[in-house]
Amino acid sequence: MLGLLIATAIAVPVGVLLGALPPVERTIRPVLEFLRPIPSVAIIPLAILLIPVDELMKVSVIVYAAVWPILINTLYGMHDVDPVAKESLRSFGFGPLAVLVRVSLPSAAPFMATGIRIACGIALVLAVSAELLAGGVAGIGVFVNLAGSGNRTDLMWAATVWAGILGALANVLLRAGERRLFRWHTMRTGAAER
Template sequence: MTGARLLRGVVGAAGFLLAGELVIRFGLSEDLLFPPPSVILREAALLAADVTFLDGLATTLTNWALGLLVAIAAGVPLGVLLGALAPVERAVRPVLEFLRPIPSVAIIPLAILLIPQDAMMKVSVVVYASVWPILINTLYGMHDVDPLSKDTLRSFGFGRLAVLARVSLPSAAPFIATGIRIAAGIALILAVSAELLAGGTSGIGVYVIQAGSGNRTDLIMAATCWAGIFGVLANLALLSGERRLFRWHLMRTGAAPS
């Protein structure tokens, strides 16, 4: 079934590209200059040998990885702390609910003003954007822990830390993994967005700005295509890891992969 699902996805993507090719070549006005998918894919393939683009790709992925790792290091412990201590959660929750809806892209101009170092500014924006799904999913995972399991362990004389390590964290782990997977996509969006708004010397967003200054729509879309490809690969890798590590959780919730 996994192979069939993959085949359906490939057929769907191919159909979408074919439809786009036909519409752009025969259905749009000649005044609208937009490259068809065949041209975009060709340029995307050529970018794989472009040293300048590859350097920018490495810069973007470095900022993405650093920001995501810092978000994990901050979001998971904070979510566990708030989930384990209800009074602390009630005290902090209004602040979280105030900050969480603020669009992450909207803080980029503020980050530019407050953080003069370019790489640190971009990583900080990625951290702010990606910490929320990790924190919230960790918090929800802690709330989903079976209270009977915790009470049973306490009845055998285990302390709070032992209950946390033996019951709460293993039970919340699938929620944490889901939060990290969601955060990975958000982190990539913000890594590129920060480059688009703040500029710099290297990065996918910087490459897009330079291509736009030369009216190279094909290169803009080709670079964007690479960002999308990496996002898909990262999501698939994390999803595969979830299914392997937490098969028991999928079986329990009735969502086991077919």
């Protein structure tokens, strides 16, 4: 959860900034497109070497992995804002900050929420993977390692199922939060029937 919160605190403002300033986005985009496809699991061994504290290493890897879906969805949300709505507000004398707060952010918010929901699943995968590779004191990955060393496949399966249940539960809760917060969006897009 901590890694996901930090990733959200980083990715949403950066995504809003890049989405609101197209010249800055065009400048930064090649760097983003270079870093984004690097497999997050592949940086775990490097993180183990660079960050000796287990919890800090785990959170750092989760932040790296979870930033991308939130950032990209925020960018897409900012690009999807209705230009007529922005121009209408500008024609009434509202400045760029007011247009951002009153039109762009509310319009992009459902995209941001979707990015956070996707990132939640990625964060769980990275947390378990980091525990599997680096060990630690507690966690599903540590439990799987211990069960594996005792040749207890039943416990390994139980931990795997538990991870799936946690992921599904987090997805259901976040999706319910999205529907409640953005009821207007689901009604507008027709997603209410799903």
